Amino acid sequence: MQIGEPGARAQSRSEAAPAALVALLVFVVLAVVSWLRDWSLIGLPWWIWLVIALPALLLAIDLSMTYRGRGLVRSRNAALVLLGLLVLGNFVALALLVAGLVTASTSELTGGELLLTGFAIWAADVIVFGLWFWELEGGGPAARLLTPKRTTPEFQFPQDDNPQFAPEGWRPQVWDYVYVSLTNAIAFSPTDTMPLSLRAKAMMGLESGLSAVTVLLVAARAVNILGS
Numbered sequence: 001m002q003i004g005e006p007g008a009r010a011q012s013r014s015e016a017a018p019a020a021l022v023a024l025l026v027f028v029v030l031a032v033v034s035w036l037r038d039w040s041l042i043g044l045p046w047w048i049w050l051v052i053a054l055p056a057l058l059l060a061i062d063l064s065m066t067y068r069g070r071g072l073v074r075s076r077n078a079a080l081v082l083l084g085l086l087v088l089g090n091f092v093a094l095a096l097l098v099a100g101l102v103t104a105s106t107s108e109l110t111g112g113e114l115l116l117t118g119f120a121i122w123a124a125d126v127i128v129f130g131l132w133f134w135e136l137e138g139g140g141p142a143a144r145l146l147t148p149k150r151t152t153p154e155f156q157f158p159q160d161d162n163p164q165f166a167p168e169g170w171r172p173q174v175w176d177y178v179y180v181s182l183t184n185a186i187a188f189s190p191t192d193t194m195p196l197s198l199r200a201k202a203m204m205g206l207e208s209g210l211s212a213v214t215v216l217l218v219a220a221r222a223v224n225i226l227g228s
Contacts, residue, residue: 015141016131016174017063023086023127024060027053027093030120039113041100049120052093055085056124059131083135086128093121094214101221118218122211126185129207130178136199137177144171154197155180185211 027049033039034046041048059082097117100109137154138144150160150171157176159166183191188208195201 014063016134017060019127019131019174019178020056020060020063023124023131024053024056026120026123026127027056030116033116034113037113039110041096041109041113041117042103044096048096049093052089055082055089058082059086079135083128083132086124087132090121090125090128090210093117093124094210097121097218098213101217114218114221118214122185122214125207125210125214126181127178129184129203130174130181132203133177133180133200134172134174136203137172141174154195154200156194156196158192181207184208188212 031046031049031053034041034049039046059079062079062082097114100117101114133155134141138147138150138152144150153160155172155177157172159170159172163170180190180193183193184204184207188211190204195204
């Protein structure tokens with residue numbers, strides 16, 4: 001073994017820092033625009049989006065610090081807790097938006113607020129579940145780096161079926177999982193990468209449900225508002 005476990009953890013986790021920063025950025029942008037436009041969803045202040053984004057901030061800091069070989073989160077369980085809080089935050093954000101759809105009048109909830117809020121929640125959903133897929137499969141990114149041969153994968157990538165088209169020693173990176181999350185959030189179903197384990201199917205099903213509520217309900221209401 002050419003690389004030790006601490007080094008493998010730092011090397012493998014640092015690749016996800018940009019993705020975590022994107023998840024943080026979408027809620028920061030939503031908070032700033034809500035502050036500038038004086039948007040108040042169901043009477044809540046603009047900074048509620050910053051509270052929801054707090055786990056993304058902690059995760060982004062941790063993943064960014066691993067570029068130097070050290071991070072704030074010292075165990076994989078702690079990283080999973082942060083990702084769980086991110087999923088919970090997305091649930092809360094979607095619940096706030098649905099509550100706003102149900103209780104607010106057309107004049108109180110503008111099309112712009114609906115579209116930006118819905119897009120922020122949907123984009124964060126894509127990033128968060130991509131990170132979930134990346135963190136959970138095969139014992140996590142560090143374990144996959146130490147044992148690169150994919151013997152019992154939870155996701156079947158096209159490279160698994162056609163290894164002749166993949167570079168030697170290929171293993172999925174964080175953006176491969178984010179792409180799986182993106183296509184699942186758009187199509188509400190798997191596309192080129194199939195979930196093999198029950199856990200992978202459950203996660204993809206949960207993401208599809210969140211995405212469907214966000215896209216279908218929010219888009220339909222926003223179109224009605226913009227067309228009125």
